Amino acid sequence: MFGSELYSTGKMTTLKLYNTKSRSKEEFKPIDHNNVRMYVCGPTVYDRAHIGNARPVVVFDVLFRVLKFHFGEKAVTYVRNITDVDDKIIARALQEGRSVENITSETIEWFQSDNRFLRTLQPTHEPQATDFISEMISMIKRLVDFGNAYVVSDGQVLFSVQSFPEYGNLSNQSPKDMIAGSRIDVDQQKKNPLDFVLWKPVKNSSTGWDSPWGFGRPGWHIECSAMTTAILGDSFDIHGGGIDLVFPHHENELAQSVCASKTKSFANFWLHNGFVNIEGEKMSKSLGNYLTVDDLRNQNMSGDVVRFILLSSHYRQPLDWTNRKVLEAFKIIERWQKIAKQTFLKDKSKIPANEIMAALFDDLNTPLAIAELHQLVKNQEYEKFVSSAHFLGLLLPELKKEHTAVDTRKEQAYTKLIKKLITDREIAREQKDYKKSDSIRIKLEDAGVIIKDTSTGTTWDIKSFFDPESLEEIQ
Numbered sequence: 001m002f003g004s005e006l007y008s009t010g011k012m013t014t015l016k017l018y019n020t021k022s023r024s025k026e027e028f029k030p031i032d033h034n035n036v037r038m039y040v041c042g043p044t045v046y047d048r049a050h051i052g053n054a055r056p057v058v059v060f061d062v063l064f065r066v067l068k069f070h071f072g073e074k075a076v077t078y079v080r081n082i083t084d085v086d087d088k089i090i091a092r093a094l095q096e097g098r099s100v101e102n103i104t105s106e107t108i109e110w111f112q113s114d115n116r117f118l119r120t121l122q123p124t125h126e127p128q129a130t131d132f133i134s135e136m137i138s139m140i141k142r143l144v145d146f147g148n149a150y151v152v153s154d155g156q157v158l159f160s161v162q163s164f165p166e167y168g169n170l171s172n173q174s175p176k177d178m179i180a181g182s183r184i185d186v187d188q189q190k191k192n193p194l195d196f197v198l199w200k201p202v203k204n205s206s207t208g209w210d211s212p213w214g215f216g217r218p219g220w221h222i223e224c225s226a227m228t229t230a231i232l233g234d235s236f237d238i239h240g241g242g243i244d245l246v247f248p249h250h251e252n253e254l255a256q257s258v259c260a261s262k263t264k265s266f267a268n269f270w271l272h273n274g275f276v277n278i279e280g281e282k283m284s285k286s287l288g289n290y291l292t293v294d295d296l297r298n299q300n301m302s303g304d305v306v307r308f309i310l311l312s313s314h315y316r317q318p319l320d321w322t323n324r325k326v327l328e329a330f331k332i333i334e335r336w337q338k339i340a341k342q343t344f345l346k347d348k349s350k351i352p353a354n355e356i357m358a359a360l361f362d363d364l365n366t367p368l369a370i371a372e373l374h375q376l377v378k379n380q381e382y383e384k385f386v387s388s389a390h391f392l393g394l395l396l397p398e399l400k401k402e403h404t405a406v407d408t409r410k411e412q413a414y415t416k417l418i419k420k421l422i423t424d425r426e427i428a429r430e431q432k433d434y435k436k437s438d439s440i441r442i443k444l445e446d447a448g449v450i451i452k453d454t455s456t457g458t459t460w461d462i463k464s465f466f467d468p469e470s471l472e473e474i475q
Contacts, residue, residue, distance in 0.1 A: 010463070013361075014027050014361065014452070015027070015066070015070055015288055015361045016028065016030040016361065016362055016363050017238075017269055017271060017363055017364070018269040018271065018316060019268075019269050019270060019271075020170065020246060020256050020271065020272050020361050020436050021170050021269075021270045023172065023318075024089060024177060025363055026269070028237075028238075028269065028412075030071070030237045031235065031237055033071060033075065033238070033266065034071075034072075034075050034192040035075065035077065036067055036071050036075055036076045036077070036237055037076075037077045037079075037232045037233070037236035037237050037238070038060070038063070038064070038067065038076070038078050038079070038236070038237060038238040038239075039079045039081075039224075039227075039228045039232060039236065039238070039239050039240070039267070040056060040060045040079070040080045040123075040239075040240040041056075041080075041081065041224060041240070041241035041245055041249070041250075042080040042081045042082050042083070042126070042403075043082060043083065043089060043107075043111055044083040044086045044089065045082055045083065045084055045089065045103070045104045045107035045108050046086065046088045046089040046092050046103060046104075046107060047088075047092070047107065047110065047295070048107075048110055048292040048294050049110070049111055049114050049292060049293050050283065050291060050292050050293070051276050051283075051291050051292070051293060051296070051306070051321060052242070052275065052276040052283060052309070053293075054118060054306070055115065055119060055242070055273050055276055055292050055310050055315075055319065056240065056241060056242050056273050057114075057115060057273075058079070058118055058120065058307055058310045058311065058393075059240075059273045059315040059364070060078075060240050060271075061118075061120040061121055061309070061393060062311070062360065062364055062366065062392065062393070063238075063240070063271070063364060064076065064078045064121055064123070065121065065391060065393070066357075066360050066361070066364070069357070069391075070277060074295070075387065077125070077231075077232065078123040078124045078125075078286050079123060079124065079125045079126075079127065079227070079228065079231050080123040080125075080126055080425065081126070081128070081129065081223070081224060081227050082108060082111075082126060082128045082129065083129050083220070083223060084100075084104040084128045084129055084130050085100070085109070085129050085207065085217055085218070085223075086220065086224060089104060089195070090207055090389055100207050101452050101459070102435055104128075104452065105450055105452045105459075105461065107352070108450060109450050110294065112445060112450075114293040114294065114297075117293065117297055117303040117306075117391075118293070118303050118306060118307050118310075119303050119320065119393045119396055120393065121302075121393075122390040122442060123442075124438075124442075125231055125434075125435070125438040125439075125442070126438065126441070126442055127227045127230075127231065127434070127438055128453070129218070129227065130228060130453055131429065131437075131453055132150060132223070132226045132227050133209050133218065135226040135227075135229075136218045136222050136223060136225075136226040137199075137209075137211050137212070137218075138226075139222060139225060139226050139229070139256070140157055140198045140199055140211075140218075140222060141212065142260045143157075143159065143198065143259060143260050144157065145330060146260070146262075147163060147298060148160055148163040148164065148256070148259040148260070148261060148288075149159075149198055149256075151187040151189070151213055152474050154189075154201055155190065155195070155199075155201040155213045155214035155216060156189070156197060156199065156200055156201060156213075157195060157197055157198040157199040157213055158189075158190060158191075158195045158196065158198065159195055159196050159197075159252065159255065159256050159259075159401060160192065160195055161175070161192055161194045161195055161196075161255065162191070162192055163259065164255040164258070164259055166258075166364055167194075167251065167255050168251065170246065170247075170250060170251050170254055170270060171246045171247035171250075171251050173247065175192075175194055176233075178194055178247065178248075178370060179193050179194060179423075180373050183433075190428070196219065196221060196248065196252050197219035197398050198218070198219050198221075198222050198256070199211060199213055199216050199217075199218055199219065199222075200211070200216050200217060200218075200219060201214055201215070201216045201283060202216045202217055220249065221248075221249055221252040221253050221256060222256060224253050225226060225253050225256050225257040225260065228257070228266075229257065229260075229261060229437070230434055231438070233266070234257075234261035234263045234266075235261075235263050235265055235266060236266075236267055236268075237267070237268055237269060238267060238268070238269045238270075239253075239267035239270050239271070240270075240271040240272070240273075241271075241272060242271075242272060242273055242275070243272040243273060243275060244275070245272065246270075246272055246424075250270065250400075253266070254267075255450070269475055270313075272316070273315045273316065274313075274315065274316055274317050274319060275318050275461075276318070276319045276320075276321055277318055277319070277320045277321065278320075278321050278322075279320070279321070279323070280320055280322075282466075291321070293306070297435045298299060301326070302333065304333045304337070304394055304395060305326070305329045305330055305333050306383075307393055307394060308329045308332065308333055308370070308394060309321065309325055309326065309329050311335065311366040311367075311369075311370065311392065312325065312329070312366070312370060313366075313367060314363075314364075314366065314367055315364055315366065316363075327456065333394075333395075336373075336377070336385075336389065336394070336395055337395060339377065339385065339386070340386050340389065340395040341383055343382045343383060343385075343386045344380075345347045345383055345386055345387060346383070346472040350390075351387060352384075352387055352388040352390075352391040352392075353372065353376060353381070353385075353387070353388045355372040355375070355376075356369050356372050356373070356388040356391065356392070359371075361370055366392070369388075372388070373385060373388060373389060373392075376388065392462060418444070418449055418460060421440055421443075421444060422440075422444075422451060422458050422460060425437045425440040425441060425451075425458075426458065449461075
């Protein structure tokens with residue numbers, strides 16, 4: 001979307017980000033300036049994404065753009081996982097009489113379509129949990145061997161929080177407060193009520209894997225730890241997600257990762273975005289105020305309007321989605337689109353304005369960045385305005401139309417090419433070359449080919465959006 005020439009020129013003085021762990025705004029200094037690494041918790045793919053799910057997608061998309069601007073496009077690695085094994089997924093599959101793979105493939109396609117609608121950049125890697133089961137089992141083995149986890153009689157493996165003295169530092173809670181404020185399952189086999197599941201036994205279900213502790217599947221927290229360490233290493237720069245993930249997910253992820261790798265830290269910076277409310281109330285299906293991204297699209301709301309609203313409040317603050325904000329955003333975007341259509345950008349004008357970047361370098365202050373966009377319009381600095389809006393993912397040219405069919409004369413050739421690429425990916429996975437295997441997956445999905453790994457092999461299907469010509473560029 002932006003050329004490397006843009007990022008290579010983007011040198012600001014200091015990037016400051018709010019670190020949840022220290023509860024303060026800090027200067028961001030990466031472990032390696034040539035290898036800046038960020039991991040963000042992605043969706044559990046069992047249903048449509050609501051606007052609360054969309055907020056971290058957009059927030060960390062902006063941070064991804066800022067990091068590439070500051071350190072160089074090739075210097076930044078952004079990983080956003082997909083959780084494709086979970087009790088909710090299995091429950092929906094049983095309820096609808098469908099396979100888990102069918103549910104997850106469909107939901108991943110919905111998620112990707114939503115992201116295109118919101119004009120987000122594709123992460124560097126988008127791993128699926130089921131591709132990393134062996135890494136999860138290996139990590140759990142280490143935790144058991146190191147004395148940080150224990151096996152109970154039914155084949156369950158639990159992490160011992162008492163083995164990690166720093167437990168609670170991320171969420172700034174004492175163990176007593178965590179027990180009092182959380183809904184913790186009563187399990188007489190736990191040594192401590194806060195001990196959490198690393199591996200759970202599975203009965204009467206085909207969704208599971210063989211392990212040293214019997215047939216089962218991983219707990220939620222270990223999935224992210226295995227994926228991050230496999231792709232980014234034992235320590236990396238930024239871990240992000242919604243504020244609801246601080247405890248227990250991120251607290252547990254931090255504890256098990258540090259214990260398994262024997263490092264002093266896991267992620268140096270922890271960033272969390274606030275909740276999204278609807279007209280001042282918590283979003284809930286029971287209240288009838290539950291909004292998905294697809295709902296908004298079906299209301300003929302543009303991706304620009306949705307993205308603008310999601311950026312209108314500071315990411316750390318709660319965002320209140322209201323009809324008034326929607327109407328105001330409609331008017332602003334309509335006026336801005338007219339300006340963008342009438343403004344020609346010269347190559348040298350594609351760099352965002354300094355005022356915009358200064359706001360973003362101050363802990364992603366997007367409300368201030370939007371205020372600066374208004375000021376650029378007021379001052380009739382239209383080229384700076386449009387280039388800055390583009391940097392924020394706003395007012396971008398229309399996406400190419402979605403394809404509905406493939407030329408039958410080329411269909412066999414494309415099928416052969418897809419199968420070859422899938423084989424190349426499988427070879428890369430066997431060789432533990434996850435960077436290459438993820439790269440092939442992402443490029444296939446960008447071209448409109450959705451792939452799914454099952455117990456019997458890899459399956460694939462073509463989305464409604466299919467760009468066959470781009471397949472030739474993947475080779």
